[in-house]
Amino acid sequence: MNIYLDHIMPHPLASIQHSSDSIWGNEIVLEYGKRIVLNASSGKGKSTFTTVATGIRSDYNGVIRYGDRDVKTISPNEWATIRKDKISVVFQDLQLFPKLTVAENLRLKNDLTGLKTDKEMRDMLDQMGIADKWEQQCGLLSMGQQQRVAIIRALIQPYKWLIMDEPFSHLDEGNTQIALSMIHERTVEQGAGFVLTTLGDLHGYSFDQELKL
Numbered sequence: 001m002n003i004y005l006d007h008i009m010p011h012p013l014a015s016i017q018h019s020s021d022s023i024w025g026n027e028i029v030l031e032y033g034k035r036i037v038l039n040a041s042s043g044k045g046k047s048t049f050t051t052v053a054t055g056i057r058s059d060y061n062g063v064i065r066y067g068d069r070d071v072k073t074i075s076p077n078e079w080a081t082i083r084k085d086k087i088s089v090v091f092q093d094l095q096l097f098p099k100l101t102v103a104e105n106l107r108l109k110n111d112l113t114g115l116k117t118d119k120e121m122r123d124m125l126d127q128m129g130i131a132d133k134w135e136q137q138c139g140l141l142s143m144g145q146q147q148r149v150a151i152i153r154a155l156i157q158p159y160k161w162l163i164m165d166e167p168f169s170h171l172d173e174g175n176t177q178i179a180l181s182m183i184h185e186r187t188v189e190q191g192a193g194f195v196l197t198t199l200g201d202l203h204g205y206s207f208d209q210e211l212k213l
Helices: 046-053 076-085 102-110 118-127 143-155 173-189
Strands: 003-010 027-030 035-039 060-066 087-090 161-165 193-198 209-212
Touching: 003 046, 046 060, 046 161, 046 193, 076 087, 087 143, 102 118, 102 143, 118 143, 118 173, 143 161, 143 173, 161 173, 173 193
Parallel strands: 035 193, 035 209, 087 161, 161 193
Antiparallel strands: 003 027, 003 060
16 A cells, blocks of 8 residues: 655645655655655654644645545544554654553553454563553653553554654664664564654664655
8 A cells, every 4th residue: 555645735834945855745655565764854744744644634735645545535434444454653742541551551552453462562561671561550651661652552553554753752772773673573574664754863774765854
């Protein structure tokens, strides 16, 4: 499932000067199975891209297509299915439930598909160095710990595309490399693709394609 951006220009960004090679206002193809980095400075629309590409907002000119389908023709019920089975997201603001435990946040996602066992999810937490936080309320975790939970939550569902908005902003380089390795392994395992937005640090990863805002 390729994602096509046909001269997309979000309304809030229309007054900003964009470079000639920006994804905004041009024809861009995100090829299925590719690992793509979206590089931009603050205020250029990284979070806007995430919400536009996942159907959360539609205040833009131009057309976004999944394959042959204009995303503006997708119904709310269809979006629910797409977000369950085909597109997974790590939002910049994480969107965890702060009063629920790590276990409860992960189970809410996993119960939609039953893809992982509790042991498998706990093993993923262990890889990320937060196995002891299983019963901890998410709101009491550090931002770095919450970010790792949000990454794991995104990885425990099936997906064709994984879209991540600055997913390592609160992680040190060691934890970033662990997270990148898990993301790479899970994405390759599914034959999927991902788009990762960043302020510029590529963390030594060999992306298939680099785009700009």
